[in-house]
Structures are given as C-alpha cells and as structure tokens.
Amino acid sequence: xxxFWSDLVAALTPYTPGEQPRVEQLVKLNTNENPYPPSPAxxxxxxxxxxxxxxxxxxxxxxxxxxxxxxxxxxxxAQVFVGNGSDEVLAHTFCALLKHARPILFPDVTYSxxxxxxxxxxxxxxxxxxxxxxxxxxxxxxxxxxxxxxPNPNAPTxxxxxxxxxxxxxxxxxxxxxxxxxxxxxxxxESAAALVPEYPNLLVIQTLSKSRSLAGLRVxxxxxxxxxxxxxxxVKNSFNSYPLGRLAIAGAVAAMADEAYFERTRQAVIAGxxxxxxxxxxxxxxxxxxxxxxxxARHPAHRGESLAAGLRAQRVLxxxxxxxxxxxxxxxxxxxxxxxxxLLEVLEALCA
Amino acid sequence: xxxFWSDLVAALTPYTPGEQPRVEQLVKLNTNENPYPPSPAxxxxxxxxxxxxxxxxxxxxxxxxxxxxxxxxxxxxAQVFVGNGSDEVLAHTFCALLKHARPILFPDVTYSxxxxxxxxxxxxxxxxxxxxxxxxxxxxxxxxxxxxxxPNPNAPTxxxxxxxxxxxxxxxxxxxxxxxxxxxxxxxxESAAALVPEYPNLLVIQTLSKSRSLAGLRVxxxxxxxxxxxxxxxVKNSFNSYPLGRLAIAGAVAAMADEAYFERTRQAVIAGxxxxxxxxxxxxxxxxxxxxxxxxARHPAHRGESLAAGLRAQRVLxxxxxxxxxxxxxxxxxxxxxxxxxLLEVLEALCA
Numbered sequence: 213x214x215x216f217w218s219d220l221v222a223a224l225t226p227y228t229p230g231e232q233p234r235v236e237q238l239v240k241l242n243t244n245e246n247p248y249p250p251s252p253a254x255x256x257x258x259x260x261x262x263x264x265x266x267x268x269x270x271x272x273x274x275x276x277x278x279x280x281x282x283x284x285x286x287x288x289x290a291q292v293f294v295g296n297g298s299d300e301v302l303a304h305t306f307c308a309l310l311k312h313a314r315p316i317l318f319p320d321v322t323y324s325x326x327x328x329x330x331x332x333x334x335x336x337x338x339x340x341x342x343x344x345x346x347x348x349x350x351x352x353x354x355x356x357x358x359x360x361x362x363p364n365p366n367a368p369t370x371x372x373x374x375x376x377x378x379x380x381x382x383x384x385x386x387x388x389x390x391x392x393x394x395x396x397x398x399x400x401x402e403s404a405a406a407l408v409p410e411y412p413n414l415l416v417i418q419t420l421s422k423s424r425s426l427a428g429l430r431v432x433x434x435x436x437x438x439x440x441x442x443x444x445x446x447v448k449n450s451f452n453s454y455p456l457g458r459l460a461i462a463g464a465v466a467a468m469a470d471e472a473y474f475e476r477t478r479q480a481v482i483a484g485x486x487x488x489x490x491x492x493x494x495x496x497x498x499x500x501x502x503x504x505x506x507x508x509a510r511h512p513a514h515r516g517e518s519l520a521a522g523l524r525a526q527r528v529l530x531x532x533x534x535x536x537x538x539x540x541x542x543x544x545x546x547x548x549x550x551x552x553x554x555l556l557e558v559l560e561a562l563c564a
Numbered sequence: 565x566x567x568f569w570s571d572l573v574a575a576l577t578p579y580t581p582g583e584q585p586r587v588e589q590l591v592k593l594n595t596n597e598n599p600y601p602p603s604p605a606x607x608x609x610x611x612x613x614x615x616x617x618x619x620x621x622x623x624x625x626x627x628x629x630x631x632x633x634x635x636x637x638x639x640x641x642a643q644v645f646v647g648n649g650s651d652e653v654l655a656h657t658f659c660a661l662l663k664h665a666r667p668i669l670f671p672d673v674t675y676s677x678x679x680x681x682x683x684x685x686x687x688x689x690x691x692x693x694x695x696x697x698x699x700x701x702x703x704x705x706x707x708x709x710x711x712x713x714x715p716n717p718n719a720p721t722x723x724x725x726x727x728x729x730x731x732x733x734x735x736x737x738x739x740x741x742x743x744x745x746x747x748x749x750x751x752x753x754e755s756a757a758a759l760v761p762e763y764p765n766l767l768v769i770q771t772l773s774k775s776r777s778l779a780g781l782r783v784x785x786x787x788x789x790x791x792x793x794x795x796x797x798x799v800k801n802s803f804n805s806y807p808l809g810r811l812a813i814a815g816a817v818a819a820m821a822d823e824a825y826f827e828r829t830r831q832a833v834i835a836g837x838x839x840x841x842x843x844x845x846x847x848x849x850x851x852x853x854x855x856x857x858x859x860x861a862r863h864p865a866h867r868g869e870s871l872a873a874g875l876r877a878q879r880v881l882x883x884x885x886x887x888x889x890x891x892x893x894x895x896x897x898x899x900x901x902x903x904x905x906x907l908l909e910v911l912e913a914l915c916a
Contacts, residue, residue, distance in 0.1 A: 214791035216741045216765060218663035226801030229624050240620075249616035258614045258811070264601035266780040266815075268592075269773070272581050296648050299804040307684075311570035332659075332802040389568045413568060421621070428618040428810035439566035449578030450684040452651040458780035459610070459811050463618075 220332075227328045230531050239554050241545040242529040244396070244506050246425040248480060250463070251473040254426065257466035258459050270458045272449075277461050280468040281433050285405040291435055293444040294464075296455040298395055298419035298432030299325065301444070304451070305361075305415060305434065307333045308443040309389045312358035319348055321538055323367045323393065342366075346500060346508075346537075348373050350381040361391040365401055368533065368543040370502030375402045382411045389440065391415045398423035398478050399485070400503030405435050412437050422505055423478055424467045431456065431464040481505050485546045491556045492544075495563055506545045508538075514563060516540040522562040528555050572684075579680040582883055591906050593897040594881040596748075596858050598777040600832060602815070603825040606778065609818035610811050622810045624801075629813050632820040633785050637757040643787055645796040646816075648807040650747055650771035650784030651677065653796070656803070657713075657767060657786065659685045660795040661741045664710035671700055673890055675719045675745065694718075698852060698860075698889075700725050702733040713743040717753055720885065720895040722854030727754045734763045741792065743767045750775035750830050751837070752855030757787050764789050774857055775830055776819045783808065783816040833857050837898045843908045844896075847915055858897045860890075866915060868892040874914040880907050 213222065230243035278292040295301040306329040310316050318326050320339040330337045340352050346369045353360050360381065365372040373381075382390050390413055392404045397418065404416050415436040421427035434444060448455060456464075467474070485507060489499045492509050499509040510516060516539055520532035523542075531543040544555065565574065582595035630641040647653040658681040662668050670678050672691035682689045692704045698721045705712050712733060717724040725733075734742050742765055744756045749770065756768050767788040773779035786796060800807060808816075819826070837859060841851045844861050851861040862868060868891055872884035875894075883895040896907065 214795060216661055216792060217795045218660055220663060221660040221795045221798050224798050224802045226798050227805060228801075229621075229805040232621055232623050243621055245621065246619050248619065250618050255614050255618070259611055262607050262610045262614065266602050266607070267598050267600065267777040269581075269584055269595055269597065269779040270782075271584050297804060297806055299806070303803045308570055308573040309568055311572060328802045332799070387567075425619040427621040427806075430622075430806060430809040440568060443566060443569045443573045446573050446576050446578050447684070449580075450576045450680045451655045452649060453579060453581040454649055454651070454779075454782060457782040457809075457812060460809060 224331050225328060227325045231529065233529065237527060239528040239547065239551045241547050241551060241555060242531045244422060244504070244545045245427050246422060246477065246481065246505065247484070247546065247548040247551065248425055248477040250425040251467060251470040253470045253473070254463045254466045258463045261458055261462040266458060270454055270456060270461055272453045274456050274461050277456070277464050280465045284468050285403070285435060287405070287408060287435060290438045291408060291441060293434040293441045293448070294456060295432050295448065297421065297430040298393070298417050300455060301417050301432045301434050302393065303329055303332070304444050304447045305391055305417065306330065306335055308447045309415065309440060310359040310361065310391070311335045314356055314358035316359040316361065317353050317357045318361045319366060321346060321369060321535070323363050326361060342369070347371055350377050350384060353381055354384045357385070357388055359389045359391065360385055361393060363393040363395060364404070365396050365503040367396065367504070368506070368531070368538070368541070369500055369508050370504040370506055371500055372401045372503035375404065378404045379407060382407065382414055386413060389413050389415055391417060394418045395422055396504035399481055399505045408435050408437060412439070415440050420464055420467055424474065425477065426463065426467060429460050429463050431460050481546050484549060484552060487549070488544070488546055488552045491552065492559070495556065495559055506543055508541050508543050510540040510542070511563060516542055519559065519562055523555070523558055526558045528558050576683050577680060579677045583881065585881065589879060591880040591899065591903045593899050593903060593907060594883045596774060596856070596897045597779050598774060598829065598833065598857065599836070599898070599900040599903065600777055600829040602777040603819060603822040605822045605825070606815045606818045610815045613810055613814040618810060622806055622808060622813055624805045626808050626813050629808070629816050632817045636820050637755070637787060639757070639760060639787060642790045643760060643793055645786040645793045646808060647784050647800065649773065649782040650745070650769050652807060653769050653784045653786050654745065655681055655684070656796050656799045657743055657769065658682065658687055660799045661767065661792060662711040662713065662743070663687045666708055666710035668711040668713065669705050669709045670713045671718060673698060673721060673887070675715050678713060694721070699723055702729050702736060705733055706736045709737070709740050711741045711743065712737055713745060715745040715747060716756070717748050717855040719748065719856070720858070720883070720890070720893070721852055721860050722856040722858055723852055724753045724855035727756065730756045731759060734759065734766055738765060741765050741767055743769060746770045747774055748856035751833055751857045760787050760789060764791070767792050772816055772819055776826065777829065778815065778819060781812050781815050783812050833898050836901060836904060839901070840896070840898055840904045843904065847908065847911055858895055860893050860895050862892040862894070863915060868894055871911070871914055875907070875910055878910040880910050
C-alpha cells in the first residue's frame with residue numbers, strides 16, 4: 213500500500229495465474245498448455261523475421277494477421293480484432309462493450325479473471341449459478357443486463373454449450389453484447405464465429421495459446437460485426453498503439469495458415485483426453501465430460517486439496533481451486549501420453 | 565458508433581501513431597526509429613528461444629528481465645516494472661499512480677498520448693504552457709496537483725531538462741508522483757534513474773524501442789521505489805498476466821547485456837544529429853537544441869505543412885503536428901547519413 217496509489221488500484225483484487233515453475237523435470241499439467249510444439253512453419257516464420265527490421269515499429273493495425281484470421285473464419289478483416297493474448301482482448305472488451313448501467317452476467321464457476329476485470333473497469337456483475345451438473349443454462353441469462361460473458365467450453369469445468377444453446381443465449385439478449393470466450397473451442401466444440409454475420413450483439417474471443425501451441429508468443433483475437441470491433445479498436449488506440457510485435461504477427465500469420473498441423477495436433481490432444489479420462493475413471497474418479505484440453509475430475513474418497521498436494525510432492529503439477537462447489541475437483545491439462553501416465557501412476561498410489 | 569459501446573468508449577479520443585507505410589523505398593524519418601539494427605546478440609538470443617518452448621507461457625513476472633534492468637541501473641528487481649512497450653507502462657501508470665482527485669500537470673506541447681490516457685482512465689488534467697523557447701520550467705509545476713508527467717527530453721521538441729531541474733520538480737512535488745518519461749534519454753541526457761533511491765515519488769519510464777533499436781519487439785519498463793512498482797503490478801495483474809512473450813523477454817535481456825553495441829550506436833545517432841542540425845541550419849532552419857534522436861525545426865520562410873507535403877511528394881516522411889505554437893515545425897528523425905542527405909537535398913529544393 214502506498215499513499216501514491218489511486219483509490220482504484222488500492223481496491224483491486226488482481227488475478228493469480230497458474231504457477232510457472234522455474235525448476236525442470238516437472239510434469240506440468242496446471243496451465244493448459246499444449247503438449248505439442250508450435251508448427252515448424254511458425255518457428256520458420258519467426259526466425260525469418262528476426263533481423264534488422266526489428267528496429268522498426270510493427271504495423272499498428274496488424275493488417276496481415278487480421279486478414280489471415282478473417283480468411284480462416286470466412287469473415288471480413290473489419291470483423292477481426294487482435295491483441296496481446298486473449299487476456300488483453302478480454303480486458304478491452306470489458307471496457308468497451310460490457311461497462312454499462314446494468315450488471316453483467318457470468319457463471320458463478322468460470323474463468324476467475326472476469327471479476328478482476330470488473331474491478332479494474334468499475335463494471336457491476338451478477339454471478340449466475342451453474343446447474344447441479346455444473347452446466348450453463350441459457351434460460352438463466354434472460355432478463356435485462358449489461359452484457360453476458362462465458363467461456364465455451366467453460367473453464368475450469370470443460371463443459372461445452374452446443375451451438376444451438378449459444379444461439380439461444382444470443383436470442384435471449386438482443387440488447388446486450390454476448391461474449392463467447394472460446395479459448396478451448398478447438399478441442400471439441402463448434403465455434404460461434406459462424407454466427408457473427410447473423411448477430412450484431414455477438415463477440416467471439418479466441419487465443420493462439422492453446423490449440424496453436426503458442427502460449428509463449430501472446431496472441432489473441434476477437435470476431436464480431438464491425439461496430440463492435442471498432443469499439444475495441446478505440447480502446448486499444450487509447451491504450452497502446454502497437455500491442456503485437458513483429459515476431460508475434462509473423463508467427464501468428466503462419467499459425468493460421470498451417471491448417472494441417474493444427475488439425476493433427478488438435479486431434480492428438482482430443483485422443484489424449486479420452487485416454488486420460490478412461491484412466492482417471494478406472495481409478496474411481498468422476499470426470500466431467502470435457503470439450504477442452506483439460507479435464508475436471510474429483511474422487512469420491514479423496515479431497516481435491518490433498519490430491520493436488522500429493523501430486524505436487526511427486527513433481528506433478530495440476531490446478532486446484534479453493535472455491536465453493538469445486539473445491540474437491542482437480543483441473544488436469546491433457547499432457548503427452550508419458551505425462552498422463554505419470555500422473556495416473558502417482559494418483560493410483562495416492563488413492564490406494 | 566454502436567448502441568453496444570460503453571459511454572466511456574464513445575467519449576474516447578484515440579491516439580494516432582505516426583504512419584507505418586507498407587510501401588518500400590521511402591526515407592522514413594517520421595516515427596523516431598533507430599537507423600541502426602538491433603545488436604546481433606539480441607537477434608541470436610531470440611533465434612535461440614524460437615523453439616518448442618513457445619508452447620509454454622512466459623514467466624508472468626519476467627524475472628530475468630527485471631534482474632537485467634535492475635543491474636544496469638544499480639537498482640533492485642523490486643524497483644523494476646516491465647510492459648509491452650512503454651505505452652503500456654504509461655497506461656498502467658495513469659491508472660495506478662496518476663488518477664487522483666486533483667488534476668495532473670503536463671506540458672501543453674508534449675507526447676500527445678497523455679490526454680488520451682486521461683480520457684481512458686477518467687483522469688483530470690491541466691496543461692502547463694512551455695516557455696517562449698519551448699522549454700519546461702519546473703517552477704510552473706509548483707502547487708497542489710494529482711501528479712506530474714513529462715518526457716525528458718520532451719517530445720516533440722527534443723529539449724532536455726537537466727538532472728538538477730528534474731530534482732527541483734521532485735522537491736516541488738513531495739506529495740505527488742512525478743513521472744519522467746525517458747523514451748529518448750539515452751541520446752543526450754542523464755537519466756533520473758539515479759534519483760530513484762532518494763525519491764519515493766519518482767517514477768522513470770524507458771523503452772527499448774529507440775536507443776536499443778527494438779521498436780518491433782515491444783518492451784518498455786519503469787523504475788521506482790517498490791511501493792510504486794507494486795501499484796503498477798496490481799494493475800498489470802488485473803489486466804494481463806503475461807504482457808511480455810518469451811521472445812520479447814529473451815531479446816530484451818540480451819539487449820540490456822550488450823552495453824558496447826548500445827554505446828556505439830547511441831554515439832553514432834548523436835553524431836548524426838549534429839550533422840543533420842548543421843545541414844538544416846545551413847538551409848536557414850531554426851533547429852531547437854535536441855537531446856533526442858530527432859530534431860524539431862522550422863524555416864522562417866516556409867510553412868511546416870507545405871514542407872512536410874513537399875517532402876512526402878519526394879518519398880521522404882517526417883512528422884508534422886497541426887497544433888498551435890508548433891504548426892510550423894517539422895519533427896525529423898535522425899536517420900542514416902544517406903537518409904539525412906536525401907532529406908536535406910529535397911528540403912534545399914523546396915526552400916529554393
């Protein structure tokens with residue numbers, strides 16, 4: 213605390229990201245990174261751009277990347293916003309499109325950065341409880357509100373809302389922006405990007421951190437009709453003219469172009485998830501149906517906190533949330549087969 | 565405009581960065597980039613990190629970079645904040661340390677992003693006129709205020725405030741944060757970093773875009789006593805946990821380590837500025853004394869706007885501001901000798 217702080221900064225409750233340990237030899241299944249490396253084409257594009265040109269500012273509009281993303285989703289470049297990771301895109305979204313007189317709505321169990329953004333931008337919010345099976349029910353989001361935001365699949369549950377239910381959410385909220393945070397959509401869901409031309413109130417947010425294996429590069433984007441994108445651009449241009457450096461733009465353009473590699477690694481993660489789920493179930497875990505690159509699981513006879521601590525003692529990191537309703541669950545990233553086998557081995561011993 | 569925008573976004577006046585043209589063969593002296601490439605050690609460090617590790621998140625604290633910067637300035641890592649370019653660092657500073665009940669003070673002729681940040685965060689401000697010679701006088705900043713911010717050397721004038729005058733500014737404002745925005749300090753000034761241990765109200769902001777030739781990488785930082793830095797960290801962790809990607813961290817660490825290259829290119833820019841100044845003066849221009857990698861100059865017989873347009877027609881870009889007091893000035897980046905010669909050649913014809 214300092215007398216020089218603004219009242220706002222003193223009142224903030226910052227987000228705590230999953231641990232990024234500096235020690236080696238850990239089985240790191242705590243921050244939903246992709247176990248497969250980025251496409252070789254991405255690494256080649258970055259290396260090709262690592263030269264004298266770095267002395268120059270990047271294109272502040274990142275036009276090449278917007279075009280590449282637009283092509284991938286059959287949209288127009290004016291329907292694409294890009295940022296320094298989807299967290300930055302989310303932050304600008306709270307400021308530009310979710311700050312209204314009425315409270316916004318999001319699930320009570322969800323990405324825990326949302327209330328933090330509300331604190332930063334003075335956005336009022338009302339958490340909407342998931343149902344008993346930890347599912348989102350669009351009917352719970354009817355009625356006047358300042359906006360709606362939810363991850364799809366939801367985090368940390370991994371549960372997917374089918375596209376028809378997303379459509380229902382949009383139809384129920386014609387006067388609010390509905391933000392679908394699709395960080396994990398490529399691992400089992402159908403993107404709401406296809407609904408953008410139809411719904412002026414839809415904003416879809418994605419990231420290259422997960423399904424494109426580029427958490428270390430920091431690129432996220434939003435898709436929506438041009439007036440929503442323009443609102444985001446106004447905030448971006450009041451914050452930082454050049455959020456994406458030259459290497460991030462070059463790597464991201466190459467990532468969007470390599471559809472074959474994307475498809476192969478995506479399917480490998482999905483297959484790994486199914487094996488991990490089977491393995492956990494054979495140890496007696498209850499595993500929520502997941503459409504993400506992680507699973508959310510609990511054991512009827514063991515506390516989540518003690519399992520997480522036991523795994524950690526054996527150098528296996530998973531994520532555990534001290535939060536009502538989900539405190540006995542572990543969120544486990546789908547790693548390589550070897551990593552998942554090691555996890556199951558340690559869990560078997562802990563549960564014995 | 566859209567009915568989905570927040571009132572805030574509708575009221576913003578976004579910043580307009582200098583043009584980043586996509587055509588080649590331009591003499592680009594409009595955005596104060598360094599004419600010399602980044603250090604070869606920087607490029608090697610980035611290439612070495614361009615591998616499978618990009619699938620993993622970066623260190624959210626960028627600890628290695630904070631340590632490298634702290635060593636360079638004989639400070640502690642807890643006295644260093646890092647961000648995605650100094651524009652992001654400035655944005656967080658307005659939110660964390662300059663948003664108070666009283667208006668903040670900054671020069672009437674200065675970096676034009678400051679009023680934009682005020683709009684974004686609802687910060688009241690009062691511009692303080694430069695003196696007749698376009699200089700900052702610390703005595704004009706006495707009296708109660710919510711904070712003080714100024715670039716040193718100032719942009720776009722290039723004029724330097726000596727360290728003793730910065731100290732006077734700090735002594736005059738013991739109850740306000742004084743932010744010294746040192747984007748250009750390495751080209752001729754003495755950094756206020758040395759005053760950090762002495763003044764709890766001092767925040768120094770720098771960038772790797774100019775004197776480290778890394779505008780394309782996006783890295784900036786702030787130096788201050790730990791409580792000020794902690795305020796910035798709280799905002800950062802409420803906005804984006806991972807503002808710097810792995811390649812930005814690797815490149816910036818290498819840049820801070822290569823002091824010899826930094827010194828050589830810095831001196832080359834300073835020598836180029838002296839030649840450019842002499843050349844402009846020989847054409848009849850009045851050139852303000854500059855401590856930056858640009859000069860601010862006007863011709864008694866020619867309008868700034870028409871000179872900028874004439875240069876542009878000959879594929880030479882400089883920056884011109886349509887703003888009272890400085891509308892007849894051109895802001896000209898110190899380029900390579902060849903670029904400066906081409907500029908002078910075109911100006912000679914235009915002034916003939």
